[in-house]
Amino acid sequence: MNDATVVRAVDARKSYDGAVALDGVSLDVREGEVFGLIGPNGAGKTTLVRALTGTVDAEGTLELIGEPAGDSDRSRVGLLPQEFGPPARLTARELVAYYGGLYDESRPVDDVLADVGLAADADADTWYENLSGGQKRRACVATALVNDPDVLFLDEPTTGIDPAGRRALWDLLDALADSGVTVFLTSHSMEEVERLADRVGLLRGGELVAVGTPAELVADHGGPARLVVSGPEIEAGAEPLRAAGFGVEVGADELVVGDVSPAELGDAVAALADAGVGYESLTWTEPTLEDVYLRLTGEEFEGAATPGASAVGGDGDRTGIERGDATTAATAEAER
Numbered sequence: 322m323n324d325a326t327v328v329r330a331v332d333a334r335k336s337y338d339g340a341v342a343l344d345g346v347s348l349d350v351r352e353g354e355v356f357g358l359i360g361p362n363g364a365g366k367t368t369l370v371r372a373l374t375g376t377v378d379a380e381g382t383l384e385l386i387g388e389p390a391g392d393s394d395r396s397r398v399g400l401l402p403q404e405f406g407p408p409a410r411l412t413a414r415e416l417v418a419y420y421g422g423l424y425d426e427s428r429p430v431d432d433v434l435a436d437v438g439l440a441a442d443a444d445a446d447t448w449y450e451n452l453s454g455g456q457k458r459r460a461c462v463a464t465a466l467v468n469d470p471d472v473l474f475l476d477e478p479t480t481g482i483d484p485a486g487r488r489a490l491w492d493l494l495d496a497l498a499d500s501g502v503t504v505f506l507t508s509h510s511m512e513e514v515e516r517l518a519d520r521v522g523l524l525r526g527g528e529l530v531a532v533g534t535p536a537e538l539v540a541d542h543g544g545p546a547r548l549v550v551s552g553p554e555i556e557a558g559a560e561p562l563r564a565a566g567f568g569v570e571v572g573a574d575e576l577v578v579g580d581v582s583p584a585e586l587g588d589a590v591a592a593l594a595d596a597g598v599g600y601e602s603l604t605w606t607e608p609t610l611e612d613v614y615l616r617l618t619g620e621e622f623e624g625a626a627t628p629g630a631s632a633v634g635g636d637g638d639r640t641g642i643e644r645g646d647a648t649t650a651a652t653a654e655a656e657r
């Protein structure tokens with residue numbers, strides 16, 4: 322990454338028939354940076370991508386590779402729109418070749434298909450309409466890569482793609498960023514954003530309400546780590562924990578102990594043991610980007626689990642908890 326600004330918005334504003342989609346958004350994205358834009362449905366993410374790529378007019382300053390967004394050199398820009406409906410009866414290979422033909426120079430079609438995991442003839446020579454949902458999305462991603470862009474906009478790139486395919490695409494995006502490509506992506510998957518983004522912006526109601534590295538956002542907005550202790554008669558543990566100096570909320574068969582550092586876990590367990598209070602499980606949860614999202618939007622991610630959590634059974638067994646997949650099931654129907 323270097324200091325050159327590749328994507329810039331200053332006080333970007335857009336309304337549709339009086340409804341505000343962007344309400345004064347300002348941001349800079351540097352060369353080789355991966356910027357992840359998150360926010361609820363209707364927050365303005367797609368509108369911002371469109372404004373930054375010059376595919377929709379917006380007020381304010383919108384610049385791409387040093388030019389006004391609408392005047393930027395298209396051969397240096399890759400765009401995967403959220404909604405993209407290529408001709409149904411082009412094969413994946415023909416589709417990529419078609420998009421490659423729109424540029425003076427383009428990458429070999431087979432290389433691009435290999436990048437997105439569609440190299441096998443059985444996939445590459447299948448009509449778009451007969452590809453699976455995830456294969457369709459991969460083919461669409463390929464069309465954004467065919468011109469070897471310097472800046473890549475990906476609006477929900479991995480929707481519908483299976484876990485192995487998503488990881489492969491993440492590795493590809495990492496490699497592209499390492500080679501200096503600037504990546505601007507929107508996503509509903511916290512896992513994806515945490516995995517990929519150098520910086521994250523959270524859009525809410527057309528306003529960018531937080532920007533920073535994932536770690537900065539978690540530190541500033543994620544809230545404290547907490548310990549959840551559960552068991553059928555766990556309420557009895559509330560007083561001993563409070564007496565030991567912990568803040569405790571009592572729920573149904575569980576106690577939520579706020580602001581517990583790893584070093585204090587032993588004290589909490591000892592307070593329960595000294596009072597003779599048994600429990601079925603102890604779960605210590607560090608705040609994550611998902612907590613940031615929840616706190617700043619008041620919404621919950623689809624499929625949200627408790628990432629960052631580790632559960633310790635009453636007998637001391639330790640088990641990891643799988644993170645939830647927040648990918649939505651949006652489809653790509655409309656025109657590019």
Ligand SMILES: Nc1ncnc2c1ncn2[C@@H]1O[C@H](COP(=O)(O)OP(=O)(O)OP(=O)(O)O)[C@@H](O)[C@H]1O
Pocket residue numbers: 337338340341342360361362363364365366367368369403
């Ligand atoms: N072409 C349009 N005409 C009218 N209203 C629009 C248009 N495009 C977007 N909007 C409105 O602007 C707001 C922002 O929409 P946008 O698609 O940018 O949100 P988003 O954050 O990308 O949502 P999602 O997560 O659902 O993709 C919404 O209220 C939407 O209805």
